Amino acid sequence: MLSEANVAAVWLTLKLATITTVILLIVGTPIAWWLARTHSKWKGVIGAVVALPLVLPPTVLGFYLLMILGPHGPIGQLTQFLGWGVLPFTFAGLVVASVFYSMPFVVQPLQQAFEAIGARPLEVAATLRASPWDAFFTVVLPLAKPGFITASILGFAHTVGEFGVVLMIGGNIPEKTRVVSVQIYDHVEALEYAEAHVLAGGMLLFSFLVLLALYSRKGTSTWK
Amino acid sequence: MTFDKAIHARFQVAWPGFNLDVELRLPGRGVTALFGHSGSGKTTLLRCLAGLERQSVGSLNFKGEVWQDDARGICRPTHRRPLGYVFQEASLFPHLSVRKNLDYGRKRVNGGHKVSLDHAVELLGIGHLLDRMPDRLSGGERQRVAIARALATSPELLLMDEPLAALDLKRKSEILPYLERLHDELEIPVCYVSHVPDEVARLADHVVLLSEGRVVAAGGLRETMARLDLPTAFTEDAGVVIEAVVADHDETYRLTRLDFPGGSVVVARRQESLGRRLRFRVHARDVSLALARAKGTSIVNLLPATVVEVADADTPAHVLVRLDAAGTPLIARITRYSLDHLGVTPGKSMWAQIKAVALLG
Amino acid sequence: MKSRFTPLLAGLVLAVSSLTVQADEVQVAVAANFTAPMQKIAAEFEKDTGHKALLVFGATGKLYAQIKNGAPFQVFLAADDKTPAKLETEGDTVSGSRFTYAIGTLVLWSAKPGFVDDQGEVLKKGAFKHLAIANPKTAPYGAAAVATLTQLGLLDAIQPKLVTGENISQAYQFVVTENAELGFIALSQVMADGQMTGGSAWVVPSNLHDPIRQDAAILAKGRNQPAARALVEYLKGDKAAAIIKSYGYAL
Numbered sequence: 016m017l018s019e020a021n022v023a024a025v026w027l028t029l030k031l032a033t034i035t036t037v038i039l040l041i042v043g044t045p046i047a048w049w050l051a052r053t054h055s056k057w058k059g060v061i062g063a064v065v066a067l068p069l070v071l072p073p074t075v076l077g078f079y080l081l082m083i084l085g086p087h088g089p090i091g092q093l094t095q096f097l098g099w100g101v102l103p104f105t106f107a108g109l110v111v112a113s114v115f116y117s118m119p120f121v122v123q124p125l126q127q128a129f130e131a132i133g134a135r136p137l138e139v140a141a142t143l144r145a146s147p148w149d150a151f152f153t154v155v156l157p158l159a160k161p162g163f164i165t166a167s168i169l170g171f172a173h174t175v176g177e178f179g180v181v182l183m184i185g186g187n188i189p190e191k192t193r194v195v196s197v198q199i200y201d202h203v204e205a206l207e208y209a210e211a212h213v214l215a216g217g218m219l220l221f222s223f224l225v226l227l228a229l230y231s232r233k234g235t236s237t238w239k
Numbered sequence: 240m241t242f243d244k245a246i247h248a249r250f251q252v253a254w255p256g257f258n259l260d261v262e263l264r265l266p267g268r269g270v271t272a273l274f275g276h277s278g279s280g281k282t283t284l285l286r287c288l289a290g291l292e293r294q295s296v297g298s299l300n301f302k303g304e305v306w307q308d309d310a311r312g313i314c315r316p317t318h319r320r321p322l323g324y325v326f327q328e329a330s331l332f333p334h335l336s337v338r339k340n341l342d343y344g345r346k347r348v349n350g351g352h353k354v355s356l357d358h359a360v361e362l363l364g365i366g367h368l369l370d371r372m373p374d375r376l377s378g379g380e381r382q383r384v385a386i387a388r389a390l391a392t393s394p395e396l397l398l399m400d401e402p403l404a405a406l407d408l409k410r411k412s413e414i415l416p417y418l419e420r421l422h423d424e425l426e427i428p429v430c431y432v433s434h435v436p437d438e439v440a441r442l443a444d445h446v447v448l449l450s451e452g453r454v455v456a457a458g459g460l461r462e463t464m465a466r467l468d469l470p471t472a473f474t475e476d477a478g479v480v481i482e483a484v485v486a487d488h489d490e491t492y493r494l495t496r497l498d499f500p501g502g503s504v505v506v507a508r509r510q511e512s513l514g515r516r517l518r519f520r521v522h523a524r525d526v527s528l529a530l531a532r533a534k535g536t537s538i539v540n541l542l543p544a545t546v547v548e549v550a551d552a553d554t555p556a557h558v559l560v561r562l563d564a565a566g567t568p569l570i571a572r573i574t575r576y577s578l579d580h581l582g583v584t585p586g587k588s589m590w591a592q593i594k595a596v597a598l599l600g
Numbered sequence: 601m602k603s604r605f606t607p608l609l610a611g612l613v614l615a616v617s618s619l620t621v622q623a624d625e626v627q628v629a630v631a632a633n634f635t636a637p638m639q640k641i642a643a644e645f646e647k648d649t650g651h652k653a654l655l656v657f658g659a660t661g662k663l664y665a666q667i668k669n670g671a672p673f674q675v676f677l678a679a680d681d682k683t684p685a686k687l688e689t690e691g692d693t694v695s696g697s698r699f700t701y702a703i704g705t706l707v708l709w710s711a712k713p714g715f716v717d718d719q720g721e722v723l724k725k726g727a728f729k730h731l732a733i734a735n736p737k738t739a740p741y742g743a744a745a746v747a748t749l750t751q752l753g754l755l756d757a758i759q760p761k762l763v764t765g766e767n768i769s770q771a772y773q774f775v776v777t778e779n780a781e782l783g784f785i786a787l788s789q790v791m792a793d794g795q796m797t798g799g800s801a802w803v804v805p806s807n808l809h810d811p812i813r814q815d816a817a818i819l820a821k822g823r824n825q826p827a828a829r830a831l832v833e834y835l836k837g838d839k840a841a842a843i844i845k846s847y848g849y850a851l
Contacts, residue, residue, distance in 0.1 A: 031636040039553070080775075081773065081774075081777050083778075085778055085779045086778045086779065087777070088777075088778075093249075100729075101779060102832060103777075103779040104730055104763045104774075104779065104780070105444050117669055121474055135326070135330055136330070138291050138317070138326075139324075139326065139330045139332070140318075140343075141290075141291070141317035141318045141666075142255060142291075142317055142318075142322065142323065142344075142388075142389070142398075143318075143323035143343050143344030143347060143388070143392060144319075144341070144344055144347035144392060145317050145318055145344075145347055146316075147318075149318075150318075152345075154332060157330075157334040158333070158334060170612065182766055183770070183773075184779075186730065186732070186762075186763025186764060186765075186774065186780070187735070187764035187765075187766075188762070188764075198499065198779060199512075200766070201735065201738075203738065203739040204661060204735070204737065204738040204766075205738055233799075237697060
């Protein structure tokens with residue numbers, strides 16, 4: 016049913032979404048934590064920057080990433096200095112772009128989870144001799160579990176659905192940067208509707224199932 | 240030596256619209272009530288003692304150990320202060336069973352366990368709850384677990400922030416006996432925040448009265464509660480606390496006699512056995528004065544007393560009269576008219592007629 | 601009743617028709633690669649004829665979809681010859697109005713001066729990481745690029761280095777940001793007023809691929825519109841031809 020090229024695109028997409036989600040959980044957790052706790056005047060600025068991909072057309076993000084990651088861009092110069100070459104047209108480049116692109120979908124649910132937990136459990140843990148790190152791992156993480164699940168699902172699903180940014184910096188290379196959404200676009204543009212249907216239908220089903228899982232999940236323990 | 244056994248605290252907190260500025264010496268044992276109306280700063284002070292109030296500036300010397308001295312850049316974080324803290328809401332970790340909640344703090348304490356887990360569990364009567372999750376507990380049970388959890392860390396100082404405030408009357412009366420046992424059986428000093436006079440009267444040995452972020456009065460429970468020079472906010476509810484011993488039961492009339500240094504009062508039959516200590520509270524509004532021992536009155540409790548001082552009450556029509564009944568202070572709230580009419584002045588011997596006593600416990 | 605309103609109605613009709621005569625406009629759908637020359641031509645057209653050309657730029661495929669779905673375009677300048685032909689067979693053009701207004705020139709270009717030699721030898725040396733092309737399935741310049749590489753016998757060797765833009769603009773973007781060292785793009789993208797705007801280039805000989813014909817046609821909505829007819833005639837004229845050539849198109 017799936018052509019070899021389509022299988023490759025699906026596999027690549029799943030790999031990209033998985034790696035992106037893992038990185039976002041690692042990077043997004045401290046950002047979300049900071050946003051949930053700080054009273055700094057920079058909170059608004061950082062919050063807005065994180066949320067930018069929600070409102071920006073992906074092409075804008077893709078265009079700037081192409082410039083920044085390119086051989087004359089600041090990150091591009093850094094990666095070249097480190098001997099990694101430049102990131103556009105590479106899988107690593109897609110990961111970097113996806114991390115930016117899906118950031119709000121991971122950071123915001125985490126931030127909400129952390130805000131809902133509030134400062135009290137940490138204070139309680141401190142009066143029970145737990146250091147801040149200790150308290151974070153033994154109290155905050157377990158209590159924020161629903162937030163982490165939501166963040167992972169949304170981050171993964173949103174990366175799977177990513178199109179504009181990938182198009183801008185991917186270069187459409189089979190098995191490296193040609194993900195499902197780009198493959199669908201190519202099929203449609205080339206009037207290969209049968210092939211497009213298989214992938215597009217699969218994507219539709221996947222997205223529906225993800226959202227179904229998300230919306231039918233029962234709220235777990237809340238802080239009392 | 241006494242200096243070393245005490246707790247010296249000095250804190251300043253400045254927030255928009257609120258300032259806390261206190262200097263305190265708290266005794267190194269017994270229960271000290273931080274008493275005041277909401278907004279008086281009592282919870283903030285408690286949080287300062289615990290190191291939870293980041294913006295506080297000051298110093299804290301605990302029995303000779305410096306826990307905080309901002310002038311010298313010393314501030315032990317909360318988790319390095321050997322204290323137990325009971326929050327107003329039980330704040331149990333919802334993802335942990337009662338047993339694991341109890342273990343959470345205990346596991347993190349190195350060295351001697353002055354309070355064993357079994358002792359804490361037994362003291363609070365929660366042995367049958369250990370394997371439950373917090374959401375399967377009643378409000379009173381949760382608060383008992385929270386207290387046991389704090390005790391299980393073998394704290395050298397126990398801080399309690401209105402642990403009964405979130406509970407209804409029935410739950411309160413369920414916990415109060417446990418708190419009294421703490422008081423009787425543990426050596427550690429306790430700071431107990433409350434705005435309920437009866438709670439303070441029942442549990443505390445010392446009182447710190449707070450108003451608008453300042454210490455208004457501090458000292459022993461009986462002396463402080465009997466003072467007349469307190470802001471009106473406290474005099475509305477003026478009264479004294481008397482500690483007495485169950486002296487006799489009268490089965491015919493179903494009465495119990497309670498003796499105390501200044502005399503005795505008779506109350507409705509109590510369950511306590513003879514010799515048990517009991518505290519009761521006499522509100523100023525329940526005390527009237529007479530020049531001679533009244534005859535033909537339904538009031539049973541009449542005590543001879545000497546007028547010590549007279550002060551303004553909460554309304555211009557009334558005054559507060561402090562009396563001394565052979566060493567036991569009493570306060571009467573009478574009209575200014577009666578004051579002049581009876582010629583009440585310091586030194587005068589009178590009879591205090593006690594209409595009602597509120598037994599605590 | 602009728603007699604009372606007839607003069608009024610006549611006046612209204614007159615007013616409306618004079619309005620359309622005064623503002624004689626033509627709505628033109630233009631392939632994105634022809635943006636710059638068309639803006640110049642439209643300005644000259646307005647000056648010389650008094651008609652006004654309202655230009656809408658976009659990808660040929662998208663414009664085709666819009667035309668099929670009732671867009672009010674009167675003239676269509678496509679990036680290929682297939683799309684206007686398709687519209688003609690589907691009856692959406694004024695028959696006989698179709699003509700080639702420009703022939704695209706494929707160029708191998710790099711933003712770096714001296715990177716591309718004027719014989720295209722750089723392709724054989726292969727000293728580059730990425731070569732950008734437009735999507736050969738959908739973009740005429742992409743198809744021409746693949747045809748060229750095939751003709752040179754280099755397609756298999758270079759295939760792993762190909763990065764594909766969805767269209768010729770994206771391929772240009774890859775190259776101009778130097779994320780790809782070089783790419784096959786349209787000469788018109790790097791040429792203005794008869795001059796190369798920078799970098800280094802090899803103009804691909806036209807015998808290496810089929811000509812990239814860009815055809816135009818008057819659409820059904822342009823039937824009986826003098827301004828539409830006038831624009832098409834103007835495009836065929838000398839003034840337009842000079843502009844078109846100055847942007848690197850052949851005729």
